[in-house]
Amino acid sequence: MPELGLLRAPRQVLFGDGTLEALPAVVAPHGQRFLVCTDAGLAATAHFDRLLGCLQRAGVAVTVWDATEPELPLANVTAAIRFARRADVDGIVGFGGGSSLDLAKLVALGCAHGEDLRPYLAGQAVPGPVLPLVAVPTTAGTGSEVTPVAVLTDPDQVLKVGVASAQLVPRAAIVDPTLTHGCPASVTAHAGIDALAHAIEAYTARSAAPPPDGLEGVFVGKNSLSDVLALDAIGHLAPNLLAAMQDEPAARSAVAYGSLAAGLAFGTAGTAAAHALQYPLGARTHTPHGLGTGLLLPHVMRFNRACRAAELADVARAAGWGSDAGASIDGVARLVAAIGLPAGLSDLGVERADLPAMAKQAAGITRLAANNPRILDAAGALEILSAAWHPTTTQPREVAA
DSSP, rough: OOOOOOOOOSSSEEEEETGGGGGGHHHGGGGGGEEEEOOOOHTTHHHHHHHHHHHHHHHHHEEEEOOOOOOHHHHHHHHHHHHHHTTTOOOEEEEESHHHHHHHHHHHHHHHHOOOHHHHHTTTOOOOOOSSSSEEESSSSSGGGGEEEEEETTTTTTTTEEEEOOGGGGGGEOOGGGGGOOOHHHHHHHHHHHHHHHHHHHSSBBBBBOOOGGGOOSOOOOOOOHHHHHHHHHHHTTTTTTHHHOOOOOHHHHHHHHHHHHHHHHHHHOOOHHHHHHHHHHHOOOOOOOHHHHHHHHHHHHHHHHGHHHHHHHHHHHHSSSSHHHHHHHHHHHHHHHOOOOOGGGGGGGGGGGGHHHHHHHHHHHHTTSSSOOOOOOOHHHHHHHHHHHHTTTOOOOOOO
């Protein structure tokens, strides 16, 4: 029998082709004045026209912020919060990829509790509910539409940092796979491999401790409910990502569903080493988030293999790659290569001399490092980074937990 289950999610989650048409009914209970957070590229698309048409049919007064910047610099977030507060909106609609959805969460937070987000970056708890938020993703990867985390770039730390709180979970998520049609192959690849990393890290995270103490915090570890969603996500993502890059509609739907399921899984269980290591990597190289997590993932899996062999075997079976831990690691490595990710960190311009500082930074992101099933101190982080720097030269050791 399952020992412990926990799941945090929006009050409503709609999935399927055409579900964007339900937006009027979804936003109606939350007010009549909404800010839509998106980026300039998406604001010029037919998909955005569909969104505006839905809101207009609901009689909603719409204000648009279309200046979302990649990697979300703190100054960009602050400007969006000030814009929203001047508009005096009742709620927020996030429309786009991870940056737009995370911006929408942070604007909802800033409108409710003030524009200065630095206390939350330092770990202060969000004091209460944020403005009502409806999340509508146009990429399949971040899972941000259902998670309690928003990531931005803090210039003081030269590092991507997260604001994490159950208050940031959107009130509703609408996942319409048709909105991902036409997404560039590279964006599809980076988002999709990131979703696979979400699912695998959620399934192989530390185990959730019994309540009440074990359920404190945002990421509580793997449990019986998150495990079901994580494996379901893997089964949809792994076999369909390459076809989704070719814009095949059925594969697009499968990957969108897999991303959603992975978001629900890690939104409670959490991610771990691959994401902790990606934060300093992304800050140094200014490369897409999913590129980093995907490149690092097989090395993290190898590092964790001895204490998560059974779970990694389950990953292999769910993906259709075999029935043992080694098959899951090899399968991820093959997929990473097939979607065109670089072979190693050295290909991104990372110098070997950079690795110790990156390892120290990653180990200091305790929300993620402490969720890894094997202790991730600076030495362990350096071991993984060294293996990923030039993969033909060394691999992380597999040791008992």
